[in-house]
Every structure is written in C-alpha cells, then in structure tokens.
Amino acid sequence: MSIKKKICLLGPFACGKSSIINRYVLNVFSDQYLTTIGTHISKKSFYLAHEEDSKKNIDLLIWDLEGGRERAVTPPSYLMGAYAAIIVFDCTRSYTLDLCLEYIELYKKFSKNDRIFIAANKIDVNHNDLLIENAQKKLETNDIFLTSAKLGNGIHELFSQVVSGI
C-alpha cells in the first residue's frame, strides 16, 4: 500500500513547468515548446526512508497546469486537495514574478494549505542575483529554488524538499 500525494505545478505560461516535470519524472529535456492545454498529469513513484529503517512507498501525482499569459487562469477545482504547490517563474522574464503572487493567492484560497515552493527556472540562461533578491522581497520568502530544467540543476533538490514533509 502506498501513500499518494497530489502536487500542483503553477505559473505563467512558458516558464518551464512541463520541462521541470519531464526532467524530474523522465530525466529528459526538449527545446521544443509545446504549450500545455488544461492539465497534464504525471506520476513519480519512489521509496522514502522512514523511521526504524523502514521505507514508505510514495506516489506523487504531479498536475502540470496550464499557464496564463496575463493573469492566473487555473480552474480552482484543479487545486483542491493538493498536498503542495510549486510555483514557477522565468528568470529571463521578470514580469512573470508579478504573476506569481496571483498564483500564490489562488492556491492558498482553494487548496486550504500554504505548502508552497517557489522555483526560479531557466537559471542557466540568466542568473540574475538582483532578480532573485527582488523575488525574495516580493514573495516574502528566502527559500527560492534556482532551477534549470535544461541542465537538470536544482530540480531534485526542489522535489526532495516538497516530499520531505510526507
């Protein structure tokens, strides 16, 4: 018998949400951009070390949600019951950071928990410390994961942190 958890990936369009999932689940990356319509669900199964040398079988059901261009467009029902959310913004487009706040509010309202993790993606293209500092101030958190789906940087650390509370 396994423990199943629903994780939502949110964020503006073309921030690399699908790429992050592909990197984490399949360890692949493609330069080809295919916009996600609605939602796409992926599954990652693994064993988590538990107390007394036992292991827990964890199934993560990752909901890759369609990103909005100007505002958060996620249907509320997709967020309900989620264990945690990963909100992604694009380091190469600073305006995506502003949309993150909308997604945070949306998630908190409908999932009824505040287990939120922020990922600054495409760090390989633009590692801007000022942007990251700005993000920390705006989002009122120091825990921002610097990720690159292309190179695979920071992805496993991000998800390890997400599942650490299970």
Place this chain on the structure above:
Amino acid sequence: MNQPTLKEHALEKLRKIILEDDLNKIQVKLEKKLGERPSIEEIHDVIVNFFKDSIPEHKNEIINAFKDILPEIILESQVKNKQELIDSISTIFPQMLNKQIKEDSSVIVDALFPVIGAIIAKYIGESTKELTDKLNQRINDNFTFEGVKRKLKSKMTGVSESDLILGELYSENLEAIYLIHTETGLIINELVDDTFKAVDSDLFAGMLTAIKSFSEDTSKEIPRGLNSINYGEYTLYIENTSHFYLAFIILGSPNQEFKQDVRLLTKNILDNHANKIINYDGSQANLKDVLQKDLVPFHNKYKNENSKENVKEHDVSSKKSANPAKIFLFILCFTIIAVFVLKTIGYVQNKILTNKINNQTQFSQLYITIDNPWPWKIELDGLVQSKKINNELQNYITNQHPNSIIENKIKTLNIVK
C-alpha cells in the same frame, strides 16, 4: 539551392539516356567548330532548354513513344523503388477512390461485394455460433438452482424465460472498479479484472477527475456532474458523491439492476467509511477494508462470466463430469416421487384389505386397525377375544399378501374360566 522539380529530374534522366554517349561527341565536335571546348554544364543548359520547349510542342509524339513502355516502367519501379512508388500513388489514391464512388459507385460495390459479403457472413456465423453456445449452456443449466430461480422469476414478472436468458447473456461485464477521492483525484481503492489491460490507475484517476472538473465547471446548470463516458464497446459509468466517486469500466451498457446495485454500494461505502474518506490523505492502508467488504462482492456479481473462454471450458468439462447440483436435484425429486408412489400403493392396499376383512363374517366385528406404512409391510393392532381368532386373522392376511411382512400387535383378552 532549390531541389530540382520532378520535370527537371525527368528531363535530366532523359538527357542521360539519350545523350550519354553523344554528349562527349558533341563536346568534341563543338570544340572543332568553335575552336574551344564548351563545358558539360553549358551543353546541358542548351539541351535542357531545348527539351523544355520541344516537349509541349511534341507532346503527342512523346506520349506515343512512351505509352508502350510505361507499364514496364511501373513494373520496374515496383521491383526497384517499391516504397517510392507506393508513396507517390498513395497520396492520390483516396481522392481517386472518392471520385470513382461519386461518379459510379456500382463499380466499387461490385468489386468489393464478393469480399464484404464473405466477411459479413463469416462474422454473423461466428456471432450466431457464440450465441447458440451460450443459450445451450443456459438451457443445460435448467435443473440448477439458477435455472429454477429463473423459472420462478419468469412466473412472477411475466417476462418469458427466453427473454431472461437473452438478458443474462448480454448483461454488462464489469472490467474494473475505481474508488476515487473527488478533491484530490487520488485512488482510494481499485479492482481490475486480470484480463483487462488498464492504464496506470493513478494517472487514469487523475485525468478522469480533471475531465470531470472541467465538464462540471463548464456546465454549471448540470449540478449532478459527469456520469457516463462511452468509448467503443465500453462504458465508463460514474456514480458521484460529494467526497468520492466510483468509476466502473463496463463492456456494454449498465442496465437498471446494475445502477440500483451501484447506488446501494455507494450507500454502503458512505455508511461505513464516510469519515475516513472525507479525511483521506493519500494513505491507502487506512481504507483497504473497503475493498474486501464492499467492492469485491459487487465485482464478483458483475465480473465477466460470459467470455468465450468460459463457454469453451463448460463444453469440455460437461463431457467429463455432470453437474453435481443437477444430480442432487434429480435424486431428490426421484426420492420424493418414489415415496409418494409407495405411500399411495400402501394406502390403496390398506383400503382393499380392510374391505375384504370387513366382508368376512368372523372378522367384521373385531376391534382392529390395519395399517400399511409401506406396500410390503402390514401392521395389525387392536383387541380380540381369543388367540384362535388372532391366528385365523393373521393366516387370512398372509394368504392375501404372502410377500408382505406382517407385524401383529393385536392383544388378546384372557378370559379366565
């Protein structure tokens, strides 16, 4: 650089075929005439342009020249460049067929009829055989508990037995049951038939939940939510509640009895497990007893029992050994009938013997009872005046029924003189 067109490619080929050897000769001759040797490309340009202009002018001559060898060219292409030939024709084949059907469909029909007729006849034949096998199986089960039950149901509902049998044959076959948490889309429990190749149940549940949410958000006027999806021969039947829903994958369509049973199943789950489901956190261990208590009996009732494999097994096994239930029922019926017959014979015998004894003067006034519990046994009871009369009576009865066992319990009065 642009790729050469088909026409240019053909012209180049033609040039090579016709002028391969001559090209060098032309080069040499021109060198003599002009004093310089033109390059192959310059000659090529001149010749290509020449053919470009002359082919439209001499189209008929060229067609006449090629028409006799065109079939051979196609045949050669089949052998050497089969895939390219297929690729080039396949792009226009559907349009060709479409055009022919519009202009004169009878040609196509006549051409396909011998094949389609045979295919349809074969399919109908196999379906009829399968139906016959299933009907025979049902009819042979007439003396089973199910057969008797069906007869009673037919009497009570007024539906003919044949209709009931057909209804049983084509009832829904349940392939899988999923119990899914509505909010999260996570699987709580599942039962999937071994023969049904399902996709990953977690992904299935998640996507189905997303589809349900989408359709319910789109049509607010329909409060009950998505409850059925048909795909091919299968039906995905959904029973919704606030906190969970049940998804059934059925080969066929659900009938009223199935839907009623589903509602009952849903009620049982709600009654027994509502609190745990509301607080479901993804840990399946907390709700594993739902499977055994509620889902398994339901699945057993509706699982696929009418597969071809089952019919074949029945045909083979029926030759080797008879149905034990059928034998038991037969023996029981035979025993009841036999007992009834014997008791009747005993009763008739008793009546006849009693009449005979009453007609005998010496026995008519006696206080005796004669009982025939079985045709071969006569029991005498009562009170007579003397042993002599008792013995006379017993001898009389023995003469009437020499093969019967006589149990004489008649008491005699002891008259003391």
